[in-house]
Amino acid sequence: MNIAVEVATRSTCPRKHVGAVIVRDRHILATGYNGSLPGLPHCEDDGCLMEDGHCVATVHAEANAILQAARNGVRIEGGEIYTTASPCWPCFKLIANAGLSAIYFGEFYREMRITEYAERARIRLVDLGGLKAG
Numbered sequence: 001m002n003i004a005v006e007v008a009t010r011s012t013c014p015r016k017h018v019g020a021v022i023v024r025d026r027h028i029l030a031t032g033y034n035g036s037l038p039g040l041p042h043c044e045d046d047g048c049l050m051e052d053g054h055c056v057a058t059v060h061a062e063a064n065a066i067l068q069a070a071r072n073g074v075r076i077e078g079g080e081i082y083t084t085a086s087p088c089w090p091c092f093k094l095i096a097n098a099g100l101s102a103i104y105f106g107e108f109y110r111e112m113r114i115t116e117y118a119e120r121a122r123i124r125l126v127d128l129g130g131l132k133a134g
Contacts, residue, residue: 007019007061008061010035012036015043016085017033018085019032020064021083022080032064034061040057065081066098076098077100079101080104081104083103083105085107088111102123103125105126
């Protein structure tokens with residue numbers, strides 16, 4: 001989790017810095033942080049694009065970690081993800097479809113239904129609590 005906290009420092013959205021690390025057998029497979037689309041201005045430079053109280057300009061850390069693995073041809077099925085904040089519903093669905101077996105998170109962030117669906121999908125959901133990420 002310490003590595004996820006460090007990855008979160010790369011985030012370019014001032015509203016929340018989130019980092020994610022995908023591992024399998026104690027080996028890092030991919031990392032991600034929340035940031036803007038390639039080639040577009042970062043929130044910290046151009047401001048956030050707000051909808052319903054959320055910045056929608058960034059790609060979330062969990063999604064970016066999964067995308068990094070895909071772009072580099074790294075198989076992540078059966079791996080685990082460490083993330084500084086629990087995933088939103090869309091990121092949870094990506095994690096489940098990617099075949100990750102566990103989600104470790106440092107703080108709970110908004111989405112209660114992931115608890116029920118993690119159990120139904122047989123994904124371990126582990127609250128490590130008390131960690132700070134930027």
